[in-house]
Structure formats: C-alpha cells, structure tokens
Amino acid sequence: MVRPGGRSARVQESVHAAVRQLQAELGRDALTVPLVAARAGVTPSTVYRRWGDLQELMSDVAVEHLRPEAPPADLGTLRADLGVWAEQFLDEMASPPGRAYIRDALLGDPDGSNAGLCSAYAAEQIDVVLARASERGEAVPGTEQVIDHVVAPIMYRILFRPGRLDAAYARELVEHALAIRRPPPAEQS
Amino acid sequence: MVRPGGRSARVQESVHAAVRQLQAELGRDALTVPLVAARAGVTPSTVYRRWGDLQELMSDVAVEHLRPEAPPADLGTLRADLGVWAEQFLDEMASPPGRAYIRDALLGDPDGSNAGLCSAYAAEQIDVVLARASERGEAVPGTEQVIDHVVAPIMYRILFRPGRLDAAYARELVEHALAIRRPPPAEQS
The missing domain is CATH 1.10.10.60 (Homeodomain-like)
Structure with a gap:
C-alpha cells in the first residue's frame, strides 16, 4: 500500500x-x-x-511502538555494544507492553509485512553495532548470524517457550553468537 | 482445563x-x-x-497437527540425527500447512499454553536424539541450546524474516549449535 x-x-x-x-x-x-x-x-x-479491519490497524500501530528510538550505545567494543543492545532488546520485547505489541503485530498481518518490519528494525540496529566494530578493526560476525543466535532465541522464548529471559541470558546468547564466528569444518555425517 | x-x-x-x-x-x-x-x-x-471462540478451537486443532508422529531417525551419530531432524522440522514448519498451523496455534492462544505445547514437542524429539548420542558416548549439548540455536532461528524466520529456509540452512544451524558446545570464557566487556 x-x-x-x-x-x-x-x-x-x-x-x-x-x-x-x-x-x-x-x-x-x-x-x-x-x-x-x-x-x-x-x-x-x-x-x-x-x-x-481493527486487527490490521492494531498491527500497524504495534509496529510503530516497536521501532527503536535511538541508535545502539557505543561502549567501545563489539562484545559490550552487542551485550547492552541484546539486554535492552530482551527487556523491551519481554515486557508486558512489548509482548502485547509483538502479538498485535503478528495477528493483524496476513502477508507478514509488519513482522518483516520488526525484524528489519532489529537488523538495522545490529548493522550499526557491527559496522562500528568493523571500523575499529574488530572481527565481526554477519548480521544474519546475530539475528539467528541472539534475536531469534529471545523472540522464540517470548512466543513459545517460557523460561529465563534475563540480562544474563542475553549476554550468554551474545557469547554464543561470537563463539561461532568461525564454525569448524563439518565432519562426515 | x-x-x-x-x-x-x-x-x-x-x-x-x-x-x-x-x-x-x-x-x-x-x-x-x-x-x-x-x-x-x-x-x-x-x-x-x-x-x-473459533480462534481458540482452531488453535487446539492446529497443535494436534503439529504433534510429531514418529520418533526421530537413528542414523548412528549425533550430527547425522540432529541434521536430519532439523531438516524435517524445517520442511514441515515452513510448508504452507505448517505455517498456517503455527499461525492458528499462536492466534487463538491467549495464555500461551498451545505455543508451549508446540515447543515441548520439539524439545521431546531433541531429548530423544541427545539421549541416544549420550548412550553412544558422544559429547552432547543441552536441549535448551539446541532449542535456542536450531529451533528458534527456523521459527523466527518463518514468522518474522523471510529468507533461506532450506536443508543447507538447517544443517548449518546444527553445525553452529554443535560448535558452541563449549563456549569460550567471556572476555572483559
């Protein structure tokens, strides 16, 4: 439209x-x-x-609420920037209003475009963090790798699997995403 | 109930x-x-x-469809078993009926119990694969680690982020989950 x-x-x-x-x-x-x-x-x-209908309108309004308001903080290292960003992302998404917006965004979104916007907002923030680290000369993972191993587990646990959703969990996911920066060659399966 | x-x-x-x-x-x-x-x-x-209402009924019916029908295949190694399971899981969930069931399961589920069931089904299958590998004497990751790094990215891409959802992607996620079996100690951030 x-x-x-x-x-x-x-x-x-x-x-x-x-x-x-x-x-x-x-x-x-x-x-x-x-x-x-x-x-x-x-x-x-x-x-x-x-x-x-109302559900599609609510989905559009929810996506507005889920749009980040500021660029991610610059703390001087990739690990620190990604850690703080992941903690804040988890905090916002797992809060009662965050959960309601995610639900609204998904429910009134038959073609997936609003869900895609939510994901694009996260990817843009991650891009900023990675570009900054890259300029500093740090080795960086790909944006999609951070999406897969930091953003996806947080969103999956909010929607499907109750469990720990605290700052330590966000930091642990960042450690994992950084640890698999260079996956070892696949063994014979 | x-x-x-x-x-x-x-x-x-x-x-x-x-x-x-x-x-x-x-x-x-x-x-x-x-x-x-x-x-x-x-x-x-x-x-x-x-x-x-109808939405809650549809959610219950969808969860029935998402229940696995057979235990995961036994191919003799953790990597092979998890790889084949992840490929099949991706195939089923990303298919048009799979997507419709996931959507129905989430939409008519105000308290999250049906979404929790979907996640429990996946966890049970993973438990079987890990227990079998452990009996063979293989080192195994935790179930939650496989949920975070294999199941969550697949479900996140189905719901939020269009992109490659093919067999190679499922295998890559399994490699990542196995690569972070022992994350390195966190550096100072």
Whole structure:
C-alpha cells in the first residue's frame, strides 16, 4: 500500500493517535473501528478501506511502538555494544507492553509485512553495532548470524517457550553468537 | 482445563474431526462455530463453553497437527540425527500447512499454553536424539541450546524474516549449535 505524505499521512497519523489515546483510556479490548474513527475525525469506511479491519490497524500501530528510538550505545567494543543492545532488546520485547505489541503485530498481518518490519528494525540496529566494530578493526560476525543466535532465541522464548529471559541470558546468547564466528569444518555425517 | 476420557474426550474428538473435515471441504475461512457444532453433533454452546471462540478451537486443532508422529531417525551419530531432524522440522514448519498451523496455534492462544505445547514437542524429539548420542558416548549439548540455536532461528524466520529456509540452512544451524558446545570464557566487556 502506498502511503504518501499529505492527506494520506495526516489520516494515518490521526488514526494511530486515536488508537493510542483510546487504548490508554479504555484498554485494548474496548476498541472498535467506529470508536477509533470518531476520535480521529474520519469515517469508519476510511478506516476499513485503508486497514481492512481493527486487527490490521492494531498491527500497524504495534509496529510503530516497536521501532527503536535511538541508535545502539557505543561502549567501545563489539562484545559490550552487542551485550547492552541484546539486554535492552530482551527487556523491551519481554515486557508486558512489548509482548502485547509483538502479538498485535503478528495477528493483524496476513502477508507478514509488519513482522518483516520488526525484524528489519532489529537488523538495522545490529548493522550499526557491527559496522562500528568493523571500523575499529574488530572481527565481526554477519548480521544474519546475530539475528539467528541472539534475536531469534529471545523472540522464540517470548512466543513459545517460557523460561529465563534475563540480562544474563542475553549476554550468554551474545557469547554464543561470537563463539561461532568461525564454525569448524563439518565432519562426515 | 481438565480433559478427561469419557464424554468429554468424545466431544473433543468429534469437534476436532468436524473442523478437519469442514476445513478440507470448504476452506478455513468458511468455518463458523455453528457449522462445526452441527457437523460434530453438539450444540454451539458446547463449543463456546469449552473453547471460548473459533480462534481458540482452531488453535487446539492446529497443535494436534503439529504433534510429531514418529520418533526421530537413528542414523548412528549425533550430527547425522540432529541434521536430519532439523531438516524435517524445517520442511514441515515452513510448508504452507505448517505455517498456517503455527499461525492458528499462536492466534487463538491467549495464555500461551498451545505455543508451549508446540515447543515441548520439539524439545521431546531433541531429548530423544541427545539421549541416544549420550548412550553412544558422544559429547552432547543441552536441549535448551539446541532449542535456542536450531529451533528458534527456523521459527523466527518463518514468522518474522523471510529468507533461506532450506536443508543447507538447517544443517548449518546444527553445525553452529554443535560448535558452541563449549563456549569460550567471556572476555572483559
């Protein structure tokens, strides 16, 4: 869907703002498309035409919340930068609002584009950390390797497997991702 | 929720069977609780009382489909057993029906118990592979390490990050999980 500036961008902004306000005032379960449209000053059919249904609108709003607000901290080493980033990522995603946004982002997202955006946000942050380390002359793993071995386990445990989701776990995943920087040649299987 | 044998088990079996039949005949989007109830020979209120709504019923049915049907193959080495298991797991989960079941399992699962079951099924299969390797005298990683570095990346890419989901990727993840069997001591960060 094309979302250019002008009227279209203003509609999106006011509808998103209406969702955020009504969610804070009434709670998520009380939201309906007519309620959101009335608060945003648009017709319900504008909302249906653009978002399909409430679940798809909630997915778009959730993704906005999941967008990182600042570049990752620069602490001088790859291990420290990746460790702190992973701790914060885990903290935000595993928090009750983080879990609700992840769920909303997935549920109203039949084509996977919002889920893909969430993943792209994490990859961009990791890219910044890796590029900085590379400029310092450090050996760095690939972005996809950090996604596979740091981001994926955190998200998997949030969605599928209750268990330890603490700072030590985030650090351990970073150690693992750095340890497999150069996997040994495969033995005969 | 307790689901003992007797009438309760028969109701569950006939409702699940009705979902599977109607899904095959009419497609998933045509399903409604009254339709499923009529086919199962129960009242709609029986379905609502037991499952809450259609989404929760679909989640239970999806989890049934995601239950492994056989123990993992025994090929004589940890690397081979884990590699073949990971390839099959990826194949099943990334297939169009696998993706639909994962989605259904997550969506109608407000308390996470069905998602937990999916994860427990994978962990049980991995336990079998690791116990067999251990009996052979092979050094083995922990089950949670295989979950983190083989299962989690596959599920994360299915849900969030389109990309290569082929047999070589599954094998590579197994190599990584085996390579970090003994992570090096953490350097100062």
